[in-house]
Amino acid sequence: MEMTDTDTPxxxxxxxxxxxxxxxxxxxxxxxxxxxxxxxxxxQVFAEKITARHQNRPELQxxxxxxxxxxxxxxxxxxxxxxxxxxxxxxxxxxxxxxAGFKSLAEPWADTTTPAxxxxxxxxxxxxxxxxxxxxxxxxxxxxxxxxxxxxxxxPVKMTADKKAALLELLASxxxxxxxxxxxxxxxxxxxxxxxxxxxxxxxxxxx
Numbered sequence: 001m002e003m004t005d006t007d008t009p010x011x012x013x014x015x016x017x018x019x020x021x022x023x024x025x026x027x028x029x030x031x032x033x034x035x036x037x038x039x040x041x042x043x044q045v046f047a048e049k050i051t052a053r054h055q056n057r058p059e060l061q062x063x064x065x066x067x068x069x070x071x072x073x074x075x076x077x078x079x080x081x082x083x084x085x086x087x088x089x090x091x092x093x094x095x096x097x098x099x100a101g102f103k104s105l106a107e108p109w110a111d112t113t114t115p116a117x118x119x120x121x122x123x124x125x126x127x128x129x130x131x132x133x134x135x136x137x138x139x140x141x142x143x144x145x146x147x148x149x150x151x152x153x154x155x156p157v158k159m160t161a162d163k164k165a166a167l168l169e170l171l172a173s174x175x176x177x178x179x180x181x182x183x184x185x186x187x188x189x190x191x192x193x194x195x196x197x198x199x200x201x202x203x204x205x206x207x208x
Contacts, residue, residue, distance in 0.1 A: 015068075015072070016066075016072075017040075017042045017043050017044075017071070018043070018045070018063050018067070018074070019034070019037030019040070019045035019046070019075070020045070020047075020063055020081060021033035021034050021037060021046070021048075021076065022047065022050065022060075022081070024050070025049065025051075026049050030048075030049070033047070033080065036076050046060065046063040047059060048060070056176060056195070061196060061199045064091075064098070064199070065199040066203075067099075068099065068100070069099030070099065070100070071098070071100040071101070072113060073101070073103075074102075077104060077106040077107070078104050078110060081104075089121070090189060090192065092112065094192060095112075096112065159186065159190065163184065164194055168195075168198055177191040177192060
């Protein structure tokens with residue numbers, strides 16, 4: 001559910017500060033998170049009751065679709081946004097691509113609006129990139145071995161309009177982005193981009 005403090009941008013900057021709150025079960029309450037986010041100056045808070053493992057989170061996608069350059073996203077703790085370093089960096093990268101900043105109240109070092117925070121997250125991104133390089137190396141070795149056994153390794157899948165529609169239907173059925181990426185043989189970030197594009201399309205339809 002979307003919870004609004006005030007949908008009015010900063011008087012002088014025109015920027016929005018968005019908060020994201022999440023709890024894992026319906027029995028839990030995100031009221032304390034919302035209060036902290038509003039106290040931190042959030043103009044608008046997106047909150048939902050869903051596990052972080054289920055990465056197809058409607059309120060999160062709505063928030064990401066609304067981001068504009070200069071906006072800031074705030075969470076009370078990093079585990080409210082992501083359940084792993086890789087997931088966190090993927091989401092922070094999406095926020096950065098929109099021209100927005102990110103910060104966590106409980107982890108002040110995770111703040112891309114400051115030079116120090118950017119540096120720390122850059123180090124984490126470097127470590128994640130190193131891990132991806134190792135995985136790629138192992139994958140390339142596996143593919144080479146597969147080719148020796150006569151296994152065909154086809155070209156990368158191109159996401160046509162029909163395939164994007166099929167992907168969205170798969171996500172709507174309850175599959176996670178990770179599962180969908182594996183089924184379509186595409187990177188998980190591609191799935192996230194398609195989800196954000198779809199959410200923006202829906203928002204445009206509502207405003208037109």
